[in-house]
Every structure is written in C-alpha cells, then in structure tokens.
Amino acid sequence: MLARAHTFTIEGLQTRHVTVEVDVRSGLPAFTIVGLADAAIREARERVRTAILNSGFEFPGRRITANLAPGDVPKAGPGLDLALGCAVLAASGQLPGERLDTHALFGELALSGELRACDGTLAVALAARERGLKTVVVAPACAAEARLVEGLDVAVAERLSSAVRVLRGGSPDPPGLSPSRPPHAIRRESRQPDLAEVRGQHHAVRALVIAAAGGHHCLLSGPPGTGKTMLAQRLPSILPLLSSQEAIEVTRVRSILGSAPRGLARRRPFRAPHHSITTAGLVGGGQRGWVGEAVLAHNGVLFLDELSEFARSTLDALRQPLEEGRIAIVRARHAAVYPARFMLVAATNPCPCGHAGAGDRCGCTETELARHRRRLSGPLIDRIDLLLALERQAPRTLGERPLTSSKSARERVVEARERQATRLAADGITMNAHMDAALLARHARLDATGEAMLQRAGERGLLSARGQHRLLRVARTIADLNASGRVRPRDLGAALALRPEATLGGSRAA
Amino acid sequence: MTKLSADPAPACGDCLRRSWLLARLSAGLDYRWADVSRLTELLALDDERLLRAQAGSRRARLQSDYLRFDSAGLSPRPGVGTVCRHDPGYPAALRGRGAPPMLYVLGGPDRLRDLTQRPVVAVVGTVRASDYGVEIARSLGRGLAASGVTVLSGASDGIAAAAHSGVVEAGAAGVAVVGGGLDVAWPARRRSLLERLRTHGCVVSELPCGTDGRRWGPAAAERVVARLSEVTVVVEAGETARELASAGIARSLGRMVAAVPGRVTSRSSRGTNALLIDGARLVRGAQDVLELLHAGSAARPVADGTACVELEPRLAEVLEQVGEGRDSPDRLTDPAADADEVLLALSELELIGLLTRGEGGRYVRCV
Numbered sequence A: 001m002l003a004r005a006h007t008f009t010i011e012g013l014q015t016r017h018v019t020v021e022v023d024v025r026s027g028l029p030a031f032t033i034v035g036l037a038d039a040a041i042r043e044a045r046e047r048v049r050t051a052i053l054n055s056g057f058e059f060p061g062r063r064i065t066a067n068l069a070p071g072d073v074p075k076a077g078p079g080l081d082l083a084l085g086c087a088v089l090a091a092s093g094q095l096p097g098e099r100l101d102t103h104a105l106f107g108e109l110a111l112s113g114e115l116r117a118c119d120g121t122l123a124v125a126l127a128a129r130e131r132g133l134k135t136v137v138v139a140p141a142c143a144a145e146a147r148l149v150e151g152l153d154v155a156v157a158e159r160l161s162s163a164v165r166v167l168r169g170g171s172p173d174p175p176g177l178s179p180s181r182p183p184h185a186i187r188r189e190s191r192q193p194d195l196a197e198v199r200g201q202h203h204a205v206r207a208l209v210i211a212a213a214g215g216h217h218c219l220l221s222g223p224p225g226t227g228k229t230m231l232a233q234r235l236p237s238i239l240p241l242l243s244s245q246e247a248i249e250v251t252r253v254r255s256i257l258g259s260a261p262r263g264l265a266r267r268r269p270f271r272a273p274h275h276s277i278t279t280a281g282l283v284g285g286g287q288r289g290w291v292g293e294a295v296l297a298h299n300g301v302l303f304l305d306e307l308s309e310f311a312r313s314t315l316d317a318l319r320q321p322l323e324e325g326r327i328a329i330v331r332a333r334h335a336a337v338y339p340a341r342f343m344l345v346a347a348t349n350p351c352p353c354g355h356a357g358a359g360d361r362c363g364c365t366e367t368e369l370a371r372h373r374r375r376l377s378g379p380l381i382d383r384i385d386l387l388l389a390l391e392r393q394a395p396r397t398l399g400e401r402p403l404t405s406s407k408s409a410r411e412r413v414v415e416a417r418e419r420q421a422t423r424l425a426a427d428g429i430t431m432n433a434h435m436d437a438a439l440l441a442r443h444a445r446l447d448a449t450g451e452a453m454l455q456r457a458g459e460r461g462l463l464s465a466r467g468q469h470r471l472l473r474v475a476r477t478i479a480d481l482n483a484s485g486r487v488r489p490r491d492l493g494a495a496l497a498l499r500p501e502a503t504l505g506g507s508r509a510a
Numbered sequence B: 001m002t003k004l005s006a007d008p009a010p011a012c013g014d015c016l017r018r019s020w021l022l023a024r025l026s027a028g029l030d031y032r033w034a035d036v037s038r039l040t041e042l043l044a045l046d047d048e049r050l051l052r053a054q055a056g057s058r059r060a061r062l063q064s065d066y067l068r069f070d071s072a073g074l075s076p077r078p079g080v081g082t083v084c085r086h087d088p089g090y091p092a093a094l095r096g097r098g099a100p101p102m103l104y105v106l107g108g109p110d111r112l113r114d115l116t117q118r119p120v121v122a123v124v125g126t127v128r129a130s131d132y133g134v135e136i137a138r139s140l141g142r143g144l145a146a147s148g149v150t151v152l153s154g155a156s157d158g159i160a161a162a163a164h165s166g167v168v169e170a171g172a173a174g175v176a177v178v179g180g181g182l183d184v185a186w187p188a189r190r191r192s193l194l195e196r197l198r199t200h201g202c203v204v205s206e207l208p209c210g211t212d213g214r215r216w217g218p219a220a221a222e223r224v225v226a227r228l229s230e231v232t233v234v235v236e237a238g239e240t241a242r243e244l245a246s247a248g249i250a251r252s253l254g255r256m257v258a259a260v261p262g263r264v265t266s267r268s269s270r271g272t273n274a275l276l277i278d279g280a281r282l283v284r285g286a287q288d289v290l291e292l293l294h295a296g297s298a299a300r301p302v303a304d305g306t307a308c309v310e311l312e313p314r315l316a317e318v319l320e321q322v323g324e325g326r327d328s329p330d331r332l333t334d335p336a337a338d339a340d341e342v343l344l345a346l347s348e349l350e351l352i353g354l355l356t357r358g359e360g361g362r363y364v365r366c367v
C-alpha cells in the first residue's frame, strides 16, 4: 500500500516542499529511504522505527520503501521524521490517509515517540500556507512560532500518538506552557541602548538621524573612544519598527537559524561582524548554503567596525547587495537568491593612530596616512552617502543634556520616511537612498542658487558625478526632515558638509 | 623628451669623479645625517680631504679606484642632463664654497637655468606637517608660482610635497632637489608630481643615478635648496636641529630667512616661532614673500589672485572662528543654534575656496 505525507525541508534560507511517499509491500523486512537524503535523515529510519513501536503502534515487518520527492532537492535535518512516521503508519493501514493531504507534518521524533521542536518552524508554516495546506502539525515548543502565520491552523502534538489522533480527526494537544508566549506581545527586551545616553557629538547625532531617515549608508570617523561603536549600536533604536511583512521576513530567517524567536521581531536586525570575517561569512555561500551576515542584516543594519581592517576582497563582495539588495549564491547543485537590503554603517579612525586632525597628537607619517586613505577609498566608500565626523568631546559636554532621545528621533525619522514613501510611491521604492539619477532629477530639483552651488562644487573638484548623486539624495532627506517640499540651498549646504569624501583628507589627498 | 636629454655637452671629468666619490662614500656619510653643520663641512671638503675623512678602512682601495676613475665608462641615462660648475649654465646662485660641483637634472640644464634666473623662493619645513602647515605651504606654492616666482623645495612628505602641489595648482612647476639618484623611485602618491616636474619643472640631484636614497641625502639637498633661493620660507618646523637645518644654512650664506608663525602650543610650529624671535622675517602668505623679494625695487609684484573678497557678515564670522581653531561643526555651534545654517556657511566657504577639509573632515582655512 502507498501513502503520502507533506513536509518541508530547508536549504539555506529557502523552504522546499517534500512529499514523503512510503510503500509497504511483502518481502524481506527492510526500510529503505531514497531521494537525496542527508545523514540525519538516513538515521531517521532507526528513530522512526523505535518511536512507532514505543507509541504502541506496529512497525510493519515487511519491505518498506520511502521516497523523498522531488528527487533533485537535497534534504537535510531531522524535521522530516514526523512525516515519515505518519506515512509508514498510513501505508501499513494503521492510519486513514485522507488528512495527510491537507496537513503539513514537521518535527523530529525521539525514541520515546515524543515530538521535538526543529529550527525553521515559521518558514515551514509560511511555506505550508503558500502550498495551500490547511494545517501544520508541530511540537508544542514551536506552536507560538507557527501561529504567527495567519490563515493556517496549527495543531500541537506532544507525541507521535497525538499527531496520529489529529490525523484521525481528533483534537490536538494544548499548546505547551513551555517557552511560548502570546505571539504578538511585544517582547520585554533587555534594556535597549538609547540615543539619550550619547553626550555631546551633536553633529554626528544629527547626521545619524539623517542617515536613518533616508536609509543612507554612512561612515563614522573619529578618534578612539569617541563613541563610534556606541552611536552605531543606537541606530536601530531610531529606525522605524519593522512592518508586518518585514517582521515576518526577519523572524523567518531567525527561525531557520535556530535563534528561536518568541513572537515577531519588531526591531531591525543589527549585525556587527568582526573584521576578521571571511567573504563567505559576510555574504554567504559554501557547501551547505551558509547564510552570511549581509543576509542576516536584511531590513536592518550591517555595521562594519574598523572598516580599514577588513580584507579588501571581503568588502568587494558587498558590492552586489549594496547595488541590488540581494545576494545570488551559485553552487554545484543550485542557485539561491537571498534578500540582503541593509543600511551599511562603517566606522573608522581618521588615521592609523586615530588622532589625525587633533592638533599634534597624530604620530602618523604621510606614508601611513596615504595607506590608510587608500584602504578606505574604493568601491565601498563610493556607495556611502554620509560622513559622521566624531571628535573628542570637552569634559563639560558629559554633563550636558543630550540632543535627543531615541524616541523623539524615531518620530522624526518615521515622519520623514512617510513623506518619502508618499513621494516615491509611484516609483516602486520607499527611501531616498534608493533614488537613481532619473528619480533625483525628478524629486530633488534645485533652485538657481542650488544649481550654482552644485556646479561650483564640480568645478572645484569637490565632487565626482557619483558624488553629486549622493549629495542630492542626502539633501533630499534633509529637506524631508525639515518638512520642506523642495530642496533648498541650506539643505544642499548641510549635505555638502556631510559628504564622505571629506574624510579622505581634502587638503592632502589632492 | 626634452632636447636636453640629448645634450652632448659632457660634464667634465673632475666633477663627474666628485659625484662618483660621493656615491661611494654614501653609506659612511649616513652617520652624519643628524649633524647637518658637520655634514655641510664635510661636503665642502675637496676630494682628497673628503676621502681621508670618510673612507676609513677602505681608503687604500678607494684611493686607487679614484685615481683610475674613467668617466668614459659611465653611460649617460636617458632624460638625465648634467651640469657642472665649469658650465656657463651652472646656476650662478649656487657658486661658492661648499656648492655641489656637479648636478644631475631631470628636465634639462637649460630649463634649470631659466627657472633659476627668475626670483627663486624655497618653501621648506617638516615632513610631519599639520593640516595648517599643509594648507599654508600649498597656498604659498600657488601664490608664488602664479606671480612668476620659481618655487624650490625638497621632495619629501609634508611641507615640501604640499608646496609643490600648490605650484601645480597654479599651472606651473617648480624645482625639487632630491637626496638620492634621480632614478630612485618616488612613492606612488607623488608619481604625477614627478611627471609634472619632468615635463615642466626640474628635479635636481648631486648624486649620480643608481645611488640609493639615504638619510644624509635630504639634509645635503637642503643646502642646495638654500643656496639656490633668495628667500627661504620655513612653513612649519619642530625645534630639532634637523628640522631647522635649512634655515641655518640659508642664514650662514647670508640669504634671507622667513618663517610662518604658528600656535605656540603646536610642536610643529615651535621651530618657526623660534626663528621669528631670532629675527626671521614673518610671512603670512605669498604676498608677504613677494614684498620681501621686491623690497627696495619699485615694481610691485602681481598680486595673489585670491585677495580679499567682500564676505557676508555671517560667512566672515564663521571663517574667523575656523581660523581661531573652532574647526568642526560641533565646535562652531552651540546646541541651541540652527546647525544647518552653520553647515551651509561652512559649505559656502568651502565652495568659494576659503576653507578646505583636512584629516578627519576638519575645516582648514585657506590663505
């Protein structure tokens, strides 16, 4: 007899539907699994057999063949156990097969017959809904995560026998008391860093708000200990909360990587890889479709602290995500495209010793300065819109009132973003940072004074053509923050002061 | 290629032998690099005395090599001209005791003669210049070159490099005196300057091609710089003997020494401030140097093009403050003020060319 069950496997960040077909026929007792299964699945034979026996069912002493279709999708992980067990029971006549067509089964079986949680429940639930399945059967610990998906029934099963009861039309188990919480509750996260903790640095804080408002990539430059890392870590606190669509995307990725989300993520991801990271670590790839930091930063912030220490080749790999907002990874068996649209925030010292520009403290030679500049320049800095120059603060600023709290900064950012989204609605983008030359010509038009300033900047060699576009994007955002419909000369002037080229030592580099 | 590269006029054998000898003694001379006056003394000795003073244990062999020296064995390098003190083209200003008998010239001896027949000003200073020093050196280079003055300097980092790049900005090219052979590679960041000097200016050395750059070289080059110039302007220098060497040499030759004042707290201005106390002329910009050059003569020099413009008060105020050292937006604004207005003013000043950006994006006032 033949039985079919639906389940999903996860490859990199993608969910693939898998039909588990089990055929039981007379012959010498044997249990064979075919269809690109990894070691964990081949071991499933033992788990499934013992779990079936320990759940009070009978394991057919005949010839069992399980096929995992489609045959060309590599299958990994123990999440297929439940589907396999149920299909064996159905094929051996211990379970009516019809509900198997509408249920997705996902979970690992313990020898005792207990159902265990697996990584990626949210992704599986999303895929199940997309596939048109009605119900997903999961372990209690995964219930809350699966319930984040609207329009899909979640049946909790503590054990194989409970899953069988559900498939016979019975009631599911109550959701576990264990880690789950009501899905949409805001997590009481540990105290979040706030912009109000930053003293002084008003110029940089203002620039950070501009970067957040327009979604601009930015560069923090300043001597050691002036708060570059501190400021960057506070960026997520002034970015708009994730939209529900983005929240699902972010939570889905977290779910797959097993950082067990409880409820939807609301804050934007903040990823800060160490500068020793490899190219594969940053953008992903490798044999098993490793997911890189750039993908994990999707919808959030990718922070590269000590930019000049990163390997050049590693940074070069960021070009594609910066340009296209996604990363294509091609490997022997398949190609995958992962979303990777993030705000890039880089931090650097102005020179190797960190004290350039601060009077006599800098002990670097011209050669060292030149080398430092060379390491910074290149394709990456070309895509950075904004410079946040930090400087050593006078002691009295430590007692001053902070410029703004994260809350009020976020309100301004959200307002500015709404203004952008309305203006750009017809163009298919939402943020100023994503405007190309054509859109700039339409949305960031200058008056005569502004045009003259721009031309003068070109003549004086302060700006390349690309630099002009960056300048206009930032100017547009400053105007949005000031609730101005037009880009005025003062917006342009402020943007010019914040241009990233300025950190490359204007007076020496020429 | 200049016509001078093919210049057949061979340098005289004695002078060639002298530069050959210097190259042979180069390693030993390096022990003298810090003591510039001793080094200058040594270089003023005639061949025989120099050999005796510096050859040490190699003396016998060197002496016999010296006696058998044959200039015919030296193949001339393409593009490198030579001029010795017996040539009419040898710069007149250079003559005198202690002058290098022989110069190797990139760009050609004729051009060197032309350039040194104009008023010549040396713009010198520390290799570890601050943004302020770099900016002043640049504007001196620019302003002097625009007024038809030949700007002379070394080829090292800091003030010298900044002065040359100012000259290039004015569309001219000056003279760089280097301390190694002319075929010593320049750092990549100054290749374009070298190219510019080769085509429009001169690079000068007293050492033959193939001699490695050593520390005594730049110190020796400074005496050439000082000799060739009517005025030596020290833009920034610490108080070490090494950094003040140019000024000392110029003074001992009776040439005019000028210095740019700096903050008393700045290490790289201590030397220049000390020079001013000792009677060096004070220089605030190219105009002051021109006046020193033309002091006494009735003809007024061409004024520096960027002379005073009528500034709006808000811009003038910001410019003033930057000049006083409030060189970043945070230092310029108090938290309550309209930050955008200040940024706008800074940008306008940058667009006019009265401000530029230094290390870390700081604002530096142009002269």
Ligand SMILES: Nc1ncnc2c1ncn2[C@@H]1O[C@H](COP(=O)(O)OP(=O)(O)OP(=O)(O)O)[C@@H](O)[C@H]1O
Pocket: A197, A198, A199, A200, A201, A222, A223, A224, A225, A226, A227, A228, A229, A230, A231, A349, A393
């Ligand atoms: N403006 C500031 N306001 C309040 N605290 C600050 C400020 N700047 C620095 N600090 C304090 O100093 C610590 C060090 O700052 P941070 O690590 O951000 O410096 P950094 O600029 O990243 O230095 P480095 O270049 O060494 O990485 C912070 O943890 C913070 O406590």
Ligand SMILES: [Mg+2]
Pocket: A228, A229, A230, A305, A347
């Ligand atoms: Mg840091």
